[in-house]
Amino acid sequence: MANILVVDDEVGVCCVIQHLLVREGYAVTAVTDGRLAMDAVTRGDFAAALIDLNLADMDGNDVIRAARAARPNMPIVLMSGLVLESGRGTPDFLGLSAKVSGLHRLAKPFKPRDLAQLMRDILPHDADSLAVATMLRQ
16 A cells, blocks of 8 residues: 655645545555654655645745655655636746646645546556555445
C-alpha cells in the first residue's frame, strides 16, 4: 500500500484529504506544520507528497525543495487556493509554480474524484490496494 504525505496547515483540509486517500486504498501521513513536513520528507518512505503552497510557518516551496533533495523521483502535487481569478489580475501561483518546478498541481477547492484521478495518474495501484479500496467503498 503506497504511503502518501499530505502537508497542509489547515487541519480540516488534512483530514478530508486523508479520508479520501484512505478510501482509495492509500496509507496517509498528514502533517500541519512545515517543519514537521521537512522532517517527514527526509525520514519517510513516501510514494508521493501533496504539499500546500502556503503554510503558516514557512513557504511550501521550501518543503518541496527538501522533498526533491530527499526523493528526486517522488511525484509531488502542489496544492493551492491561489489560482487566477478571471478579470481580477491575481497571479496564478499554482500555474507558475507548476511550470517552473514541473510539479503536478491541484487547485483548492477540488472535487474528490479529481484527487482520486490525479493519484491514479501519478501512482500505479497494485492489486492488493485496489481490493482494499473496493472494500472500503462498500
